[in-house]
Amino acid sequence: MSCRHIRNILLKEWALLFTDPNSAFVVTLLPFLIVGQVILYIWLAFRFGAEGMLSAPVFQTALQKLVAALPGVGQLPGEEQVLVLLLSQVNFFLLLIPTMIAMSVATFSIVDEKLSGSLEALLATPVKTRDLLLGKALAGAIPALVVTWISAGVFLLVVWALGWAEFIGFVVTARWFLTLFLLTPAVAVLSFMLGVAGSSRAKDARGAQNIALVIIFPVFALIGIQITGIVWFTPLLILALALAIVIAAFVSLRAAVRLFRRESIVVQWR
């Protein structure tokens, strides 16, 4: 592995990423739209749906697990318990940001180069497939990660501005930090790795996007599991999950390198 090559690929990808208005929009504005929407839903649910949610068995299970994890929440009125439950799910919603950016950016990363003919020229240099794929994945994952962290900060600011500052202590817990600084980077790298791998196998941009759809399903599943309280992600569980995703990212890099058939790319993309 050549760190110099990976760095060069990163810098080139960033130069291309931020000179393309579509990609720049996806990376810079989409995250804030997601956070804005999540906050809007939470506000609406709290204002108009908290009572109904309290009586729904699915939320009761989740609330019980929340109170078991954070006994202080049990002292709050029912509606506020629902609000804390919703706010404490946001760290999982934030996982959507790197996965959606990966779907939009990573899936085109190889296909675009195939279409423009630059990939064949690139493959005629001494660049290793592993460096190329890792460079491209990190080039997307790093800005996606940074923007996710900024979005998390923005979220907390909005929570404070909405007059819910007293609940921040229930949200910013060990779970919050582990999700944000361990699980999110792992998910970001895995998403981009899968996106780049899909892009290298796809025959066109549409095909690449179809392949990329599979990236987002596990994240939706994770959010669903969390919000329904089927499994309550304790810090230990988040740690284990992050480790599993790091291993999956490593395995996917190896698989992507094996699946990256230079010969077919060169022959089939003329």
Next chain:
Amino acid sequence: MAIIETFGLSRHFGKTAAVEDLNLAVEAGEVLGFLGPNGAGKTTTIRMLAGMIAPTKGHAIVAGHRTERNVEQLHELIGMLTQTPGLYDRLSARRNLEYFASFYPSIDSKSQVEKYLKLIGLWKRCNDKVGTFSKGMKQRLALVRALVHEPRVLFLDEPTAGLDPEAAGEVRQLIRTLREEGRTIFLSTHNLNEAEMLCNRIAVLHTRLLALDTPEQLRRRFFRRQIIVQMETLDAKVTEAVKKLAFVQEVREEGSQLILELTDSERNRPELVKAIVEAGGRVIGVSEKQYPLEEVYLRLIREESGNEL
């Protein structure tokens, strides 16, 4: 010493043979023109020689390396211009070159990029985005991208295809400069004039190698050397005098020209002119009949296809 050698090099795609049993050797410093119709296997050959695809049979040695082994090492020694420029339109010319140059460990990429941008006359526009460049400028830039690491062998796949005459001329001038520098160039082209202008030898490929020689020797294969004597007026006396010369093998009249085949077309010329003048003829000029390389090429291809004229 051969810097490119192929030994029964073949490549099949399924049941279709793209290249079959190719045996050739290219000397260091030589410019080899690689001609052939569409689908003849030119690009496939270049890709095999550049280690981009593996042969199904046979092997090739380029700059001392087996092309299917140690591909990364091979890529440090060769440069390749692909059919499409394949540049990043949103990046500047300098940034494009620096990016590709950065993969070669042994060069100072900044100074190399500056040197080559100056060579192709794009230094003043080095910070402009490539998307704003003309086709010819892009092609020149792509060509120096293949050169920026000072490769021992340069593979050029149809470098002037799709360019207007002016842009094609600029690219050819650049190739001429490289030839003068003594670089080994493997040039695939459809343009026969270009091949003749730039190449020491020409290989004609149609899945198999049909011919490999200098343009002159290729002509000899199909056409005998003929001398054209342009006269002020053609007189029967002159023709008779010429026919009597021992070294004249064949004489034909065409308007005010005499078309002759001589035993030795170089050495016999002074004697020929002398005989014509002594017979009262007035000579305007003596030249050798030039058969276009295109005719040689078409004959080779038709022969291979079994449609000999």
